[in-house]
Amino acid sequence: xxxxxxxxxxxxxxxxxxxxxxxxxxxxxxxxxxxxxxxxxxxxxxxxxxxxxxxxxxxxxxxxxxxxxxxxxxxxxxxxxxxxxxxxxxxxxxxxxxxxxxxxxxxxxxxxxxxxxxxxxxxxxxxxxxxxxxxxxxxxxxxxxxxxxxxxxxxxxxxxxxxxxxxxxxxxxxxxxxxxxxxxxxxxxxxxxxxxxxxxxxxxxxxxxxxxxxxxxxxxxxxxxxxxxxxxxxxxxxxxxxxxxxxxxxxxxxxxxxxxxxxxxxxxxxxxxxxxxxxxxxxxxxxxxxxxxxxxxxxxxxxxxxxxxxxxxxxxxxxxxxxxxxxxxxx
Amino acid sequence: xxxxxxxxxxxxxxxxxxxxxxxxxxxxxxxxxxxxxxxxxxxxxxxxxxxxxxxxxxxxxxxxxxxxxxxxxxxxxxxxxxxxxxxxxxxxxxxxxxxxxxxxxxxxxxxxxxxxxxxxxxxxxxxxxxxxxxxxxxxxxxxxxxxxxxxxxxxxxxxxxxxxxxxxxxxxxxxxxxxxxxxxxxxxxxxxxxxxxxxxxxxxxxxxxxxxxxxxxxxxxxxxxxxxxxxxxxxxxxxxxxxxxxxxxxxxxxxxxxxxxxxxxxxxxxxxxxxxxxxxxxxxxxxxxxxxxxxxxxxxxxxxxxxxxxxxxxxxxxxxxxxxxxxxxxx
Numbered sequence: 001x002x003x004x005x006x007x008x009x010x011x012x013x014x015x016x017x018x019x020x021x022x023x024x025x026x027x028x029x030x031x032x033x034x035x036x037x038x039x040x041x042x043x044x045x046x047x048x049x050x051x052x053x054x055x056x057x058x059x060x061x062x063x064x065x066x067x068x069x070x071x072x073x074x075x076x077x078x079x080x081x082x083x084x085x086x087x088x089x090x091x092x093x094x095x096x097x098x099x100x101x102x103x104x105x106x107x108x109x110x111x112x113x114x115x116x117x118x119x120x121x122x123x124x125x126x127x128x129x130x131x132x133x134x135x136x137x138x139x140x141x142x143x144x145x146x147x148x149x150x151x152x153x154x155x156x157x158x159x160x161x162x163x164x165x166x167x168x169x170x171x172x173x174x175x176x177x178x179x180x181x182x183x184x185x186x187x188x189x190x191x192x193x194x195x196x197x198x199x200x201x202x203x204x205x206x207x208x209x210x211x212x213x214x215x216x217x218x219x220x221x222x223x224x225x226x227x228x229x230x231x232x233x234x235x236x237x238x239x240x241x242x243x244x245x246x247x248x249x250x251x252x253x254x255x256x257x258x259x260x261x262x263x264x265x266x267x268x269x270x271x272x273x274x275x276x277x278x279x280x281x282x283x284x285x286x287x288x289x290x291x292x293x294x295x296x297x298x299x300x301x302x303x304x305x306x307x308x309x310x311x312x313x314x315x316x317x318x319x320x321x322x323x324x325x326x327x328x329x330x331x
Numbered sequence: 332x333x334x335x336x337x338x339x340x341x342x343x344x345x346x347x348x349x350x351x352x353x354x355x356x357x358x359x360x361x362x363x364x365x366x367x368x369x370x371x372x373x374x375x376x377x378x379x380x381x382x383x384x385x386x387x388x389x390x391x392x393x394x395x396x397x398x399x400x401x402x403x404x405x406x407x408x409x410x411x412x413x414x415x416x417x418x419x420x421x422x423x424x425x426x427x428x429x430x431x432x433x434x435x436x437x438x439x440x441x442x443x444x445x446x447x448x449x450x451x452x453x454x455x456x457x458x459x460x461x462x463x464x465x466x467x468x469x470x471x472x473x474x475x476x477x478x479x480x481x482x483x484x485x486x487x488x489x490x491x492x493x494x495x496x497x498x499x500x501x502x503x504x505x506x507x508x509x510x511x512x513x514x515x516x517x518x519x520x521x522x523x524x525x526x527x528x529x530x531x532x533x534x535x536x537x538x539x540x541x542x543x544x545x546x547x548x549x550x551x552x553x554x555x556x557x558x559x560x561x562x563x564x565x566x567x568x569x570x571x572x573x574x575x576x577x578x579x580x581x582x583x584x585x586x587x588x589x590x591x592x593x594x595x596x597x598x599x600x601x602x603x604x605x606x607x608x609x610x611x612x613x614x615x616x617x618x619x620x621x622x623x624x625x626x627x628x629x630x631x632x633x634x635x636x637x638x639x640x641x642x643x644x645x646x647x648x649x650x651x652x653x654x655x656x657x658x659x660x661x662x
Contacts, residue, residue, distance in 0.1 A: 251464055303609050
């Protein structure tokens with residue numbers, strides 16, 4: 001057992017009790033195969049093993065590296081790569097070795113890539129309103145027929161209603177999800193298969209069409225989701241150390257290379273953050289600090305923050321109870 | 332030799348000819364010890380070895396990990412950590428093993444940390460206008476006396492005029508740098524020592540006070556610096572692959588976990604970027620693309636982009652001529 005102040009800063013901390021509560025709350029709401037936890041939210045096989053132990057055997061991934069890591073960790077019972085790839089050979093090698101890997105396809109070239117790579121199972125990715133990947137709902141059946149004609153098993157459909165995930169008005173969010181799921185279910189009628197995979201932390205409780213929900217952020221939570229009255233607790237913070245103090249401001253040792261910045265500056269309790277540099281955050285604290293003090297920084301966006309770090313430290317109060325590698329970074 | 336289209340995407344590309352030209356231009360302007368290249372701009376010891384071969388034996392670092400990596404790569408002849416730390420023990424271990432490591436100090440606690448860590452040499456970090464680290468100029472001499480009384484050699488002063496680095500008006504920039512350097516030289520008169528370390532890519536040609544310039548970005552350049560009429564060429568881009576195409580937009584496989592986002596969205600030639608997700612960029616291309624096509628993405632901010640990637644690939648046109656690990660990430 002170490003004290004947090006023995007860690008090299010900046011250091012990602014996960015409040016163990018909050019993580020446990022979040023895992024338990026989600027597993028109670030969506031037991032077993034009703035939840036297919038999304039690996040991209042944490043990129044950590046040790047955390048995935050905890051999700052497996054809570055009863056969830058299937059995982060969702062966003063990159064080939066994530067799929068490889070999940071399989072290498074012995075969690076490859078049923079892995080969905082919920083993203084398109086044009087070179088599926090590394091995935092095919094996993095299938096040849098006995099893992100079950102299902103790949104999202106949304107076009108002729110992605111079906112051909114699945115065949116060329118040695119995949120056996122695919123899922124039709126349907127656009128349900130987010131301008132990203134996914135085939136138009138009325139063309140999903142045709143793509144499924146092509147995939148089957150090329151020897152692939154089509155397990156069903158997926159569609160991510162990401163444009164609704166952070167809708168703050170609960171009634172609006174529910175209406176939007178219902179409309180998006182009408183599109184997905186229409187595509188499903190044309191495609192067939194057992195699986196309707198959809199949803200995320202913002203919609204897990206109101207997406208009634210999905211046979212499985214692809215939520216990931218619930219485990220560590222995020223400041224954006226925290227605005228939505230969800231039953232999950234913020235579990236992650238960034239420990240930094242004050243390295244310099246001036247009259248009007250202090251400087252701590254975490255910056256642009258330790259923080260996902262697309263949602264803006266991080267927050268520090270009882271302080272106003274001025275700006276971040278590569279390895280610094282300059283902020284005005286309400287009470288005077290001293291060089292050597294520790295501060296806990298709240299990243300504005302957790303997923304791209306995690307991707308900068310080599311490990312997360314599980315803490316109970318100020319005690320480090322475990323450290324887990326963030327082992328699925330990169331591609 | 333591989334073709335770029337055999338790389339796993341997203342992949343960082345460095346145009347070899349542009350890098351060579353940038354290294355040669357800077358070494359001609361600031362030969363030998365006049366330049367102390369800043370490692371933080373690339374975090375890559377293979378690139379640092381090229382800078383050493385161009386005649387620059389001293390390096391500037393922003394993190395302890397960078398110092399350790401530079402020393403481990405055999406480049407530890409004279410390494411400056413131009414940043415404050417409160418735990419200098421890993422640096423002291425390098426000094427005990429024979430590396431020359433000089434540490435920035437700006438307060439009593441940082442001097443005490445240098446002593447406790449086993450450092451032998453420090454430099455007084457002076458605030459010359461950027462609200463970040465650095466002691467007030469009129470207190471620098473007093474801190475130097477403390478450091479010497481504690482047994483440390485004080486090599487001189489450093490002061491980073493970062494608030495002027497991107498000033499677009501050349502005359503304003505020059506006036507600002509002159510004023511900042513007056514502060515630094517006043518501190519230097521009180522501190523003594525041989526070294527006045529300062530400057531960066533935006534001011535290397537106009538900072539006449541510094542005995543050595545801490546420039547780093549010149550090697551790969553950055554979109555922000557590209558707006559200042561500097562004689563360096565943009566050398567870095569991010570290769571991504573189109574994975575999905577819809578009527579009004581296309582999607583490529585690089586996103587928030589592959590791009591420093593604090594300066595906003597990346598750019599793609601002949602296209603309008605709509606938004607980035609964790610692993611995607613959605614954009615409207617002027618000409619229709621096909622899934623499988625490659626695009627070159629220009630990150631808005633290079634330093635935090637590099638920190639997401641495991642390697643850079645040197646290319647000549649579409650041919651990959653070398654791949655270098657970005658081996659100094661993390662802390």
